[in-house]
Amino acid sequence: MRTLLWLVFGVVLGAVIHIGVILALPRLATNDLWSEVERLDALGQVVILPAARAGEPNPFRLDPELAYAVCRIDLREGPGVVSGVLPAGFWSLAVYDRAGAAIYSTTNRDGIGRNLDLGIFNRAQTRLLATQQLDIAEGLLIVESHGDDVFVAVRMALPHQVMRARFEADLADMVCGNIS
Structure with missing residues (x-):
């Protein structure tokens, strides 16, 4: 017994x-998705990821047929914003938390069209927004994050590879950072 x-x-x-x-x-x-994004030095700015090529390292597992942009936002510095005008082709956007979990995603087929105007708020900032203590632009799409560290990934489908430079230039023209 x-x-x-x-x-x-x-x-x-x-x-x-x-x-x-x-x-x-x-x-x-120590070698997780967040660490890879931190190495890009994308805090408050858009970073275009190089196209994936056969035989080369691909830590983000990128599809070579897509163009990618990443930016990281620290919500302790204030609410975040991602905005820009993107080409008419298909694009998608996802907001990820520090653990790499998607907290929001959308595509231009959700009725957004070419204009992207996204605000990212932590819980305290969302409460201030609800009590109208924060001024934001009209039409801003609101996303609430449970944490203060987020990154945004935008993916664009390329109709033809020769258009990659133009699509990447459109991605680079996006605004990504904190609302001042």
Whole structure:
């Protein structure tokens, strides 16, 4: 009977340790998506990602048929904004938190058209917005983030590869940073 009790105790303890390690590993990882985005030096500015090429490292697992832009926003500095006029072709945008989870995504097929005007607010800023203590531009699409560290990825489908430079120039013209 005593041996059975020790065996059950050992299995339960092993399960607790196993689950604890599994839950802790993502927080201890140093080579995660957020770290890769931080290396781009994209805080408050748009960074165009180089096109993926066969045989070269592709840490973001980019599709070579798309053009990509990334920017990082620190909401402790104030609400974030991403705006610009993008080409008529298909594009999509996603806002990610520090863990790499998408907190919002949209495409130009959601009725937005070519004009992108997105505001990103943390919970405290959203409360100020609700009580009309923050002035924002009319028509700003509001996204609430649970944390203060976010990054935005914009993807554009290229009708032809020869148009890559023009599409990347349109991406580079976007405004990304904090609302002043």
